[in-house]
Amino acid sequence: MPDFIEPHTCAFCSQHSNSIFRHLTPEENLILEESKICTSYKKGDIIYSENNKIKGIYCVNKGIIKIFKTGIDCKEQIIAFAKTGDIVGYRSTLSGELACTTAKILEDAEVCFIPVDLILRFIKSNGNFAMDIIQYMSKELGEANNFITEIAQKTVRERLAEVLIKLYNDFGNSSEGYIAINLTREELANLVGTATESVIRLLSEFKSDQLIELKGRKIKLINLSKLERISNVFG
Amino acid sequence: MPDFIEPHTCAFCSQHSNSIFRHLTPEENLILEESKICTSYKKGDIIYSENNKIKGIYCVNKGIIKIFKTGIDCKEQIIAFAKTGDIVGYRSTLSGELACTTAKILEDAEVCFIPVDLILRFIKSNGNFAMDIIQYMSKELGEANNFITEIAQKTVRERLAEVLIKLYNDFGNSSEGYIAINLTREELANLVGTATESVIRLLSEFKSDQLIELKGRKIKLINLSKLERISNVFG
DNA sequence: CGTGTGATTGACGCCTGTCAACGTCTGTGG
DNA sequence: CCACAGACGTTGACAGGCGTCAATCACACG
Numbered sequence: 196m197p198d199f200i201e202p203h204t205c206a207f208c209s210q211h212s213n214s215i216f217r218h219l220t221p222e223e224n225l226i227l228e229e230s231k232i233c234t235s236y237k238k239g240d241i242i243y244s245e246n247n248k249i250k251g252i253y254c255v256n257k258g259i260i261k262i263f264k265t266g267i268d269c270k271e272q273i274i275a276f277a278k279t280g281d282i283v284g285y286r287s288t289l290s291g292e293l294a295c296t297t298a299k300i301l302e303d304a305e306v307c308f309i310p311v312d313l314i315l316r317f318i319k320s321n322g323n324f325a326m327d328i329i330q331y332m333s334k335e336l337g338e339a340n341n342f343i344t345e346i347a348q349k350t351v352r353e354r355l356a357e358v359l360i361k362l363y364n365d366f367g368n369s370s371e372g373y374i375a376i377n378l379t380r381e382e383l384a385n386l387v388g389t390a391t392e393s394v395i396r397l398l399s400e401f402k403s404d405q406l407i408e409l410k411g412r413k414i415k416l417i418n419l420s421k422l423e424r425i426s427n428v429f430g
Numbered sequence: 431m432p433d434f435i436e437p438h439t440c441a442f443c444s445q446h447s448n449s450i451f452r453h454l455t456p457e458e459n460l461i462l463e464e465s466k467i468c469t470s471y472k473k474g475d476i477i478y479s480e481n482n483k484i485k486g487i488y489c490v491n492k493g494i495i496k497i498f499k500t501g502i503d504c505k506e507q508i509i510a511f512a513k514t515g516d517i518v519g520y521r522s523t524l525s526g527e528l529a530c531t532t533a534k535i536l537e538d539a540e541v542c543f544i545p546v547d548l549i550l551r552f553i554k555s556n557g558n559f560a561m562d563i564i565q566y567m568s569k570e571l572g573e574a575n576n577f578i579t580e581i582a583q584k585t586v587r588e589r590l591a592e593v594l595i596k597l598y599n600d601f602g603n604s605s606e607g608y609i610a611i612n613l614t615r616e617e618l619a620n621l622v623g624t625a626t627e628s629v630i631r632l633l634s635e636f637k638s639d640q641l642i643e644l645k646g647r648k649i650k651l652i653n654l655s656k657l658e659r660i661s662n663v664f665g
Numbered sequence: 666c667g668t669g670t671g672a673t674t675g676a677c678g679c680c681t682g683t684c685a686a687c688g689t690c691t692g693t694g695g
Numbered sequence: 696c697c698a699c700a701g702a703c704g705t706t707g708a709c710a711g712g713c714g715t716c717a718a719t720c721a722c723a724c725g
Contacts (some may be wrong), residue, residue: 197596264576264578266576266580266582266583266584267584270583272578272579272582272583274575274578286568286571286572287568287572289561289564289565289568290564290565290568290569290572292568295572310717318557318560318561318564319557322554323554323556324559325554325560325564326524326553326554327551329524329553329563330524330525330562330568332564332567332568332571333522333524333525333527334525335571336521336567336574337521337527337530339571339574339575339577339578340499340530340531340574341530342574343499343507343509343574343577343578343581344509346581346582346623347501347503347581347623348505349501350680350681351680352680362432375633379702380703380705381703381704385517388578388581388583389681389682390580390681390682390683392681392682392683392704392705392706393680393681393682395705395706396681396705396706399705399706411704412703412704459723581670585712586702586712586713587712614670614671615673616671616672624714624717625714626672627672627673627674627713627715628712628713628714630672630673630674631673634673634674647671647672
């Protein structure tokens with residue numbers, strides 16, 4: 196049950212220096228503020244689902260969102276996580292296609308919805324905004340290409356090591372030194388592209404090799420350089 | 431050794447109805463015609479390489495180009511093919527990053543180079559052009575997400591069947607009914623994400639199951655529906 | 666005719682997915 | 696307070712897909 200929240204509690208959209216909306220003119224900003232709809236979501240809520248039409252883009256103010264595709268036997272493949280400052284749903288919105296992913300809340304979130312016509316209007320009226328969108332897409336496309344190469348060429352072991360490092364880089368540590376994202380073993384598997392059991396086995400192997408510490412779902416990296424060597428980074 | 435060719439032999443850029451340049455104004459078109467550089471490439475030529483700076487985008491007038499990333503042990507992972515009407519190198523050009531892929535000529539090609547500043551100028555001055563770029567990127571991003579899910583969840587057998595169907599859909603048949611793209615077994619493997627020997631074994635298996643015909647590198651699909659069933663298509 | 670590249674086949678073994686059983690924890694309802 | 700269900704985590708057994716290595720063949724080319 197998403198709750199609508201006061202617009203002013205979502206002040207992110209245009210103010211942060213790395214916001215996708217940072218190049219809007221003051222007038223455009225005013226329009227944005229009037230039109231956007233800020234919503235509060237709980238863990239497990241779904242923002243949009245595969246094969247549905249999306250009527251705008253979502254800008255994440257707070258929380259973590261899991262973006263995944265449903266594959267064979269309904270097995271999820273996690274494509275990305277979105278957190279503060281990220282936008283989701285823009286691909287389908289801008290291409291006019293149906294959503295090819297599902298966006299599900301992983302950690303309670305505040306998300307702004309911006310209608311598609313407004314986005315299109317800004318793209319056409321403001322070249323800098325268009326460029327920001329394009330650069331945002333470029334980044335994702337580059338990451339996707341990397342992902343393809345890695346998943347195609349690396350072993351599960353290498354990929355898991357790499358995923359742990361990436362999660363650490365993206366989400367940092369909590370106060371206790373554990374990676375600040377809470378994933379089930381199954382979700383880790385769906386990110387790495389393997390079976391849950393394989394993740395469990397490799398995690399305990401990493402643990403007995405003194406590379407990580409485990410405390411329930413919490414993971415702490417204690418030998419980053421060796422994990423990097425295992426992950427076999429390239430390019 | 432690329433040869434420069436007469437500009438007028440590359441009339442594609444702005445005239446075809448599905449060209450990325452179809453929404454340029456007559457004035458912009460004039461500028462494009464003056465600035466673009468059309469080049470003729472031979473099989474094996476490289477248009478740009480990973481980790482190099484790209485100074486513009488390339489529009490394919492004729493030929494086939496292989497886009498790949500170099501992974502572990504220099505094993506290539508083919509990300510895509512580009513053919514008439516496609517643009518390549520735009521991701522790095524627009525993001526200002528170094529190229530994350532290499533573009534190599536598979537079939538003799540004619541390619542137009544358009545300098546980055548011109549592209550940026552058009553994006554900023556012409557919202558429709560910006561939207562076309564965005565939609566082009568959206569399409570690729572969607573395909574990349576699909577690719578990730580498939581490579582992560584499907585067996586090599588399923589992926590090979592699917593790749594054959596995709597190649598058939600993208601390149602059609604030659605006069606003799608063979609798929610109109612000429613790939614080595616190794617390239618097929620680099621596309622599927624597997625070992626060369628696995629491709630060879632599965633191809634002969636498909637052949638003895640009467641699903642395909644083989645004549646050197648040429649492949650003919652003779653039981654499409656069964657191949658589709660094997661490929662286990664979803665979404 | 667030698668050389669080199671690509672295609673093919675066989676042998677071998679490890680990685681990894683699958684199945685099954687069991688343990689752990691949490692929340693719910695009697 | 697206890698029993699139970701259900702979700703999640705863990706471990707073991709097992710087989711088979713698939714990668715690797717090596718040898719051989721096919722074919723083009725200088």
